[in-house]
Amino acid sequence: MLQHDRRRIGIIEDDPIVGQALADRFELEGYAASWWSTAQDALDRLAADAFDLVLCDIQLPDMNGEQILQRLNEAPGRAPVIFVTAFAEIEQAVRLVKAGAEDYLAKPFDVAELLGKVSSILERSDRPTGALGRSRPMQQVEALLRRILDIDSTLLLTGESGVGKEVAARFVHQASKRAGQPFVAVNCAAVPSELIESELFGHERGAFTNAHAQHRGYAERSGDGILFLDEIGELPLAVQPKLLRLVQDRVFTRVGGERVQPFSARVICATNADLEQRVREGRFREDLFFRINVIPVSIPSLRDRPDDIEDLLRLYVDQFATMFGRGAIALTDGARAAAREHVWPGNVRELRNRVERAIALAQTTMITEIDLFPDLTSQSTWSAAGPTSIIPLADRRKVLERRHIEEALEKTGWQIGRTAQVLGISRTTLWEKMRKYGLADRPR
Template sequence: MLQHDRRRIGIIEDDPIVGQSLADRFELEGYSTCWWSTAKDALDRLAADAFDLVLCDIQLPDMNGEQVLQRLNEAPGRAPVIFVTAYAEIEQAVRLVKAGAEDYLAKPFDVTELLGKVSSILERSDRPTGELGRSRPMQQVEALLRRILDIDSTLLLTGESGVGKEVAARFVHQASKRAGQPFVAVNCAAIPSELIESELFGHERGAFTNAHAQHRGYAERAGDGILFLDEIGELPLAVQPKLLRLVQDRVFTRVGGERTHPFSARVICATNADLEQRVRERRFREDLFFRINVIPVAIPPLRDRPADIEDLLRFYVDRFATMFARDAIGVADGAIEAARDHRWPGNVRELRNRAERAVALATSTVITEADLFPDQRRLHDVPAGDDRPVASLAGRRQALEQRHIEEALERTGWQIARTAELLGISRTTLWEKMRKYRLDTKPRR
């Protein structure tokens, strides 16, 4: 019997003979399986627990394959899906693959072929996770990005300023087949409007005053790599049709030139603006928005992923201690607790800046709360009569409870029964608290 570290496979099949046979065969091959005869039972379980792969019949008593996939796609980072179909349903199976399914098999299928597909898919997805963070929201983002690493579709990263959109874009570059090619980052808000067309697409000699030589723009310099357009919402309206042509037709023309040049890089855009609102205000072209919004990925703010704060803080303290040639510098427990309680309006960028200042001005080998937040007086330093708001005891208790539940869920791999046992509460109580704190969507393992 082969061993697969008990990877978990979910089987959705209403035929009891086929379903049981598949479950038995996967168990013999060393996998752990769950078999459901209805889509509803399967979706309820898949929403509550982590599986590595789902095998699903297209025609089920209560749903069809497209309805099942639509439900599964609502959870970022969901497990890859293989559909099983009759020959008459091949066209539908092809649509499912285009909609995000991993593969399909036509009945009657060879079990050896199925096992080969399963092994290949799991091998591709069996990459280390947690590079973007250990928190559940960032693991979901990472799992989603890993699924679309090696396709050419345009990626739109959204989120508040400072959340790490460029970090996510560079992750896609480094983890993809384009890793050996250029990563060209362009801040659309930082280039004067009269120069941005020339900077993006290049210009020919004599195209305008002071154009004494041919200039290769960012699109050309990206080669077969990635062109990262940050602050895309700030791109001037006059240049947007030319970017649309670049993305849609994969060609561009230098300013002052007549010959078109092929464009082969992947485009990743990022913005902290509401592009749909800008479309309504006619500040952003609707057709361009649809072209860059093929795969939208929202990067959550730091306040919504407290499990990442300690790791990020220690990372930046170590980095700046090395950069400033300081002895090894630690971080006090009080500083970590204060960092977890902080709302981080500036997100990761604010954390980085606070860590840099703390290390630069540190007078000891340990960063304290006062080093990290010199602008925030501690409670015993506040004079009598100060009317600034103080967090309520109930609010502080809820924040601690949420963090404790999330840490327990991560420790058990988001297995509800084990987590409830670990916390000493019933599964019903755990579900209620998870819904209260919006922790009711599982990450992909």
């Protein structure tokens, strides 16, 4: 019998033969297995006790996969979930993985494959987590990135400017088997168009005026590591065929050269642009888009992960206090509250810049809200503790309204009609507000 320190496996399966067989097999493998035939019985037990992994049928008599995952996601630190699905439900299973499930298996499945997935997931769950943030959205991003750390498929990171796409790319590098190899970052928007081909692929001596020596480009310098192409949407059309060859055939040729050079690095691309729209406009090659969009990962905006704000504040306060030789610097309660309520249109980059400015100009060892938000806190009032600044009422109303709508949507399982009824507004009004606050495109 294999020993797994009696890791606890929960099985949710309405077929008594399949459910009992799975429970018996897990017990034989050394796990402690519990089996429930209804989703509600399982949820009641999972809420009261800790399990290491849950194996769940996608269709049960009392709930479907989306409903079960929604309930499980409400509990902090929930166990990873593997869904079991019929072939016709594969599309639904993929949506569940994007919503936070760990993996899925299509029926009929091989028990050895299932055991392998369980062992792999439990091994990953033993690793430290929270490297990218403590919020659930970033935990989900980290879990997805950990699943694809050591494969060579191209990764496309998307998200608004400043959300931390390069941070995610560096996490993949540092946590993968390529950690000891180079990480070469290229901002495609920052390199002049007439130089981008030479910078990416290198050139031979005499390839053009002033090419006095051979030059190794970013692709060659990345070796067996990672080539990170930021702002990939800004890559000139003329260079895109050569990048397609690099990604597809794993070879390239230096400018002015004839010898084909091998390429062995993993490519990670990032963009804040709508590449599909650029394809339609003829500004980005469709074949290149499909080649780099093998594994798309969306990095959520900071306003969608408020639980990360305080940790980021503390990180950058400590970093810049040390850099500027300011000693220990603390944040007031007002500064933390104002930061949590701010919408952060510039995301993590804006937060970092605000902290850097606050530390650089600080005259005391305390950072207040007026230090972080001098542009939004020109109005001030007096409290028993002295003068404090306040965010303009219009800004505070927007933040509170967005938060209240999001909480209502979460509690109703993102049912628009039910949420509108609870809030006492029409479906049309609710939908307009969801679009205004960036909630309309949120994953359900």
